[in-house]
Amino acid sequence: MEFLKSILNVVQDFYxxxxxxxxxxxxxxxxxxxxxxxPNQVIDTWTDGRTLGRRVAVFVHYDAAGEVQPYLLPYLQAxxxxxxxxxxxxxxxxxxxxxxxTLQTLCAAVLIRRNIGYDFGAMRxxxxxxxxxxxxxxxxxxxxxxxxxxxxDIAPMLDRIDFSRADxxxxxxxxxxxxxxxxFFIAIGPAALASKAWAGFWRSVRxxxxxxxxxxxxxxxxxxxxxxxxLRCAALYPYKDLIARLDxxxxxxxxxxxxxDSDPFVINRKTHLxxxxxxxxxxxxxxxxxELWRQMMDARFPFIKRELLRDNPARVIDLVDWRDVARQCxxxxxxxxxxxxxxxxxxRTP
Numbered sequence: 001m002e003f004l005k006s007i008l009n010v011v012q013d014f015y016x017x018x019x020x021x022x023x024x025x026x027x028x029x030x031x032x033x034x035x036x037x038x039p040n041q042v043i044d045t046w047t048d049g050r051t052l053g054r055r056v057a058v059f060v061h062y063d064a065a066g067e068v069q070p071y072l073l074p075y076l077q078a079x080x081x082x083x084x085x086x087x088x089x090x091x092x093x094x095x096x097x098x099x100x101x102t103l104q105t106l107c108a109a110v111l112i113r114r115n116i117g118y119d120f121g122a123m124r125x126x127x128x129x130x131x132x133x134x135x136x137x138x139x140x141x142x143x144x145x146x147x148x149x150x151x152x153d154i155a156p157m158l159d160r161i162d163f164s165r166a167d168x169x170x171x172x173x174x175x176x177x178x179x180x181x182x183x184f185f186i187a188i189g190p191a192a193l194a195s196k197a198w199a200g201f202w203r204s205v206r207x208x209x210x211x212x213x214x215x216x217x218x219x220x221x222x223x224x225x226x227x228x229x230x231l232r233c234a235a236l237y238p239y240k241d242l243i244a245r246l247d248x249x250x251x252x253x254x255x256x257x258x259x260x261d262s263d264p265f266v267i268n269r270k271t272h273l274x275x276x277x278x279x280x281x282x283x284x285x286x287x288x289x290x291e292l293w294r295q296m297m298d299a300r301f302p303f304i305k306r307e308l309l310r311d312n313p314a315r316v317i318d319l320v321d322w323r324d325v326a327r328q329c330x331x332x333x334x335x336x337x338x339x340x341x342x343x344x345x346x347x348r349t350p
Contacts, residue, residue, distance in 0.1 A: 197229030
């Protein structure tokens, strides 16, 4: 039996190694193919005719039907209320007339592009249009539609962006693969805009149709390129601060006669807490927007990842509590989130 187990382990290890190499080879092939297409995939542009101000947001969007879902409108409005001129870039390849009309009331520019290159292809086209320069831009924000919210006022979050302390800020940071700022919210200051690393990185971005390549070379690669050039990168909700919010108290028994929990909801909470505490103590990197979602809410992070509630790729087992925790942390209307989940969930309840 032990011999068979050892053989099985060797086969599984062989499979994992060659499976990764297959995907890596496919990623490189996709990269080389990207040189056969133009990096500019914009097919239509609308502007309000104004010169962009000193605070600019490039907002990346995708919807298969070319619609702007209701859950997005509060985010766009909040950015506008904070004095940001919005360059809206959709990867949908089209927009409905109603979506166009709505966006034209909120945005300074709307770019429609083919869905090639994922978010970083759209970012590249949006940044080219914005043409932000250190002498004309105080804040360049690059965000996308992968979050629900804001669940709270975003002004305190934006006020914490201090370019005297760091040249580039992310909302969150991750140590998975290599240290990087998570790309759904990136704030760039004048020093970074003036750097060779920032310009060089975006010149290197190709319309690659491979997610693994985009993650390894663009999502992770952007932060690595900036750090290599000596730029300072920081997170508004640092990983170490979220880990410090972990509380082991629910796992501690207060007496020998204390009965075991039989409520599956309580069991799931404790199981997940055990997982994150174990990971933290063994320095196993976690995705803060998924596995540390409770700590993010406790820190008043004004968003929750759409992918977390829709797909739960990290298989967070206590996610059913999200409404109760959100109601404790925020004074917000969650109806737009509920409506979107009704549209997108498959074989899963919200």
